[in-house]
Amino acid sequence: MDLRQSVALELIAKRTAAASQDIKSYCPHEPTTKQQAFVADDCQEALFGGAAGGGKSDAMLMASLKFVHVPRYAGLLLRQSYTDLALPGAIMDRSHAWLSNTDAHWDGINKRWTFPSGAVLGFGYLEGPRDHYRYQSAEFQFIGFDELTQFTEEQYTYMFSRLRAANVAVPLRMRGATNPGGMGHDWVKKRFGIPEEVEPERIYSHSERKFYPARVEDNKHIDIDGYRRSLAQLNFVTRAQLEKGLWRRDTSTLVSQFDEDRDCIDALPQLPAGMTWTNVLGIDYGNVNATALVVNRFCLPFSDIVYTAESQKWEGLDPTGAAEIVNAWSKRYGGFAMMVGDVGGLGKGYAEEARNRWALPIEPAEKQNKYGYIKLLNGAYQHLKKKIVRATNLDLIAEKKSHPWKDGKQYLEEQPGSPNHLMDADLYGWRACIAWGHRSPPPAPPKHGTPEFYAKEEQRIRQQHIAEASRDIFAADPWAHD
Numbered sequence: 001m002d003l004r005q006s007v008a009l010e011l012i013a014k015r016t017a018a019a020s021q022d023i024k025s026y027c028p029h030e031p032t033t034k035q036q037a038f039v040a041d042d043c044q045e046a047l048f049g050g051a052a053g054g055g056k057s058d059a060m061l062m063a064s065l066k067f068v069h070v071p072r073y074a075g076l077l078l079r080q081s082y083t084d085l086a087l088p089g090a091i092m093d094r095s096h097a098w099l100s101n102t103d104a105h106w107d108g109i110n111k112r113w114t115f116p117s118g119a120v121l122g123f124g125y126l127e128g129p130r131d132h133y134r135y136q137s138a139e140f141q142f143i144g145f146d147e148l149t150q151f152t153e154e155q156y157t158y159m160f161s162r163l164r165a166a167n168v169a170v171p172l173r174m175r176g177a178t179n180p181g182g183m184g185h186d187w188v189k190k191r192f193g194i195p196e197e198v199e200p201e202r203i204y205s206h207s208e209r210k211f212y213p214a215r216v217e218d219n220k221h222i223d224i225d226g227y228r229r230s231l232a233q234l235n236f237v238t239r240a241q242l243e244k245g246l247w248r249r250d251t252s253t254l255v256s257q258f259d260e261d262r263d264c265i266d267a268l269p270q271l272p273a274g275m276t277w278t279n280v281l282g283i284d285y286g287n288v289n290a291t292a293l294v295v296n297r298f299c300l301p302f303s304d305i306v307y308t309a310e311s312q313k314w315e316g317l318d319p320t321g322a323a324e325i326v327n328a329w330s331k332r333y334g335g336f337a338m339m340v341g342d343v344g345g346l347g348k349g350y351a352e353e354a355r356n357r358w359a360l361p362i363e364p365a366e367k368q369n370k371y372g373y374i375k376l377l378n379g380a381y382q383h384l385k386k387k388i389v390r391a392t393n394l395d396l397i398a399e400k401k402s403h404p405w406k407d408g409k410q411y412l413e414e415q416p417g418s419p420n421h422l423m424d425a426d427l428y429g430w431r432a433c434i435a436w437g438h439r440s441p442p443p444a445p446p447k448h449g450t451p452e453f454y455a456k457e458e459q460r461i462r463q464q465h466i467a468e469a470s471r472d473i474f475a476a477d478p479w480a481h482d
Contacts, residue, residue: 026065026098027058035059037203038212039066042171044163046210047148047192049177050200050247055214056177057091060144061098064121067141067170068104073119074166075142076135078159080150081127085111091146092123126151132158139164144175149182153191156184180247186401194247257378258400264390268297268307275302278436279309279333282429283326283341283362284421285350290315291322292421293329294396295336296429298436306380306433308388311396311422319353327358340365340432342424359463365428366435373431386430396422 031039035055038048039062049056064075077092079085085092095113096106104113112122126132132155143159145151156176163172178188188194193206204211271277277297284292294311298304314325330336339362343351354360366373380386388397399422446452 026068026102026104027062028098031059031062032214034212034214035062039063041210041212042173043208043210044172045174045208046212047176047178047188048212048214049179050198050213050215056179057094057146059212059214060146060175060177061091061094063173063175064142064144068115068119068121069117070168070170071118072166072168073117073142073170074138074140074168075119075121075144076138076140076162077121077123077144077146078151079123079125079146082125084147084150085123085125095121095123126155131155135159135162138162139166141165141168141170142173142175144177146177147182148176148178149180149184149188150178151184153184153187185247189247196247198247257381258397259381260397260401262384263381263386263388264397265307265387266390268309268389269303271299271302275299278337278433279335280429280432280436281326281329281333281336281339282365282425282427282432283339283351284425284428285322285342285347286421290419290421291317291325291350292425293326294393294422294425294429295329295333296426296433298433305385305387306430308386308393308396308426308430310389310392311426313395313422319350320357322350323354323357323360326354326360326362330358330360338363338432338436340428342367342428366431367428370427373427376434377427377430380430396426399423 032055034048035058038046038059048059060077064077067073068075077095079090079092084090087093092111099113100106104115106113110122111124112120114120124135140162141164143163145156145159148156160174163174165172176188178184180189191206192209192211193204194211195204198204198213200213200215202213204213277299279295279297282294282296284290286292290313292311292313295309296306297309298306314322317325326339330339339360341347341351341362341364343362343364344367351362354362377386390397399419446456
């Protein structure tokens with residue numbers, strides 16, 4: 001061992017000893033064995049928890065305090081909302097119980113502790129879909145997500161950009177603590193390679209990430225019997241999640257019960273000879289000049305399954321650009337049996353432009369009782385009556401997997417401002433497909449040569465001339481239609 005290695009090991013030993021002393025100085029009780037292992041690990045990314053009562057919030061707070069003796073050290077602890085952050089017994093409240101009578105100073109305006117070394121430990125929240133950008137100029141050596149499955153993967157991964165050394169001689173650490181369940185259940189489980197049934201004595205490693213499972217039995221500081229009596233009041237799946245750390249998703253409270261493995265296919269089925277697809281276009285214009293198109297198709301003589309064939313989303317389109325794309329899709333698919341879209345609010349002008357310029361018959365989508373239709377769509381997924389072609393719907397699949405929700409007073413609400421344009425367009429189109437199946441068959445066309453035949457032809461030719469004249473006028477003077 002050369003001198004450089006010897007000095008490095010000596011510095012690491014001193015740093016670790018000082019860190020352990022800091023934790024003992026500020027933590028009012030002895031860490032459990034699992035907590036000690038989690039806090040001692042200096043890997044960049046680790047997750048603690050699983051079952052409820054395993055001491056995950058304490059472990060997170062201990063880990064954040066590990067290097068507060070180091071000048072310029074900065075740590076950040078996050079919850080989904082300020083309400084969650086400020087709850088009695090939650091991690092910020094717990095920090096007061098630990099630190100109020102110590103040499104740490106609390107800044108109530110900025111919600112952070114400052115230590116004698118000059119190190120700081122702050123508290124924040126990421127309630128909105130873009131709240132993580134508030135930290136875009138900040139630098140931290142420790143970032144902890146309490147209840148990680150309440151966050152989106154985008155929020156979590158963005159915060160890695162805020163993890164910087166900033167001339168501080170400590171390891172950079174991203175930490176999470178959570179129970180199974182919640183909107184982020186799937187991505188957290190996948191990111192940390194967590195099996196459905198966890199071996200409680202094992203530490204899981206996956207792509208240089210670690211998962212420390214903990215159960216109530218690991219926490220000697222809790223009334224285990226009393227806690228289990230409380231958990232016994234829960235439904236079976238939630239109880240298994242919280243008591244045993246079972247990583248099985250309870251989908252009963254999710255806005256969308258989409259399951260990629262179950263609901264996606266690699267290609268559309270081949271139709272028998274003589275059968276053709278009925279194509280329906282769902283459109284969502286959004287509220288930020290975002291246009292989303294989703295093609296649903298079905299063939300009732302062949303099957304009652306509705307297939308999502310293709311979807312795409314554009315940002316910043318004006319009404320003319322959006323109309324041109326809808327018209328191009330209509331030509332490519334040989335026309336649509338129906339076009340349904342969100343034509344209220346800002347969408348009204350977009351739909352009118354499509355009708356006036358290209359004679360595209362966009363009908364208003366059924367928007368009443370949206371959550372009722374989502375429940376029906378969930379039922380279609382569960383009964384294998386809705387399938388999505390994977391390769392042509394990657395963005396739609398990503399939305400369905402990560403779209404956040406929150407509990408409302410009477411029903412589940414989608415997280416305001418979160419991207420859902422493709423999901424809405426898919427819902428509108430699917431609903432139209434289902435309604436189409438219950439329609440009366442169209443009347444037979446009038447016989448050639450009858451007065452009814454010539455009246456219909458005259459109407460068709462008149463509409464065609466109106467559409468062509470509108471295009472010519474618009475080409476000569478784009479503002480002539482105002």
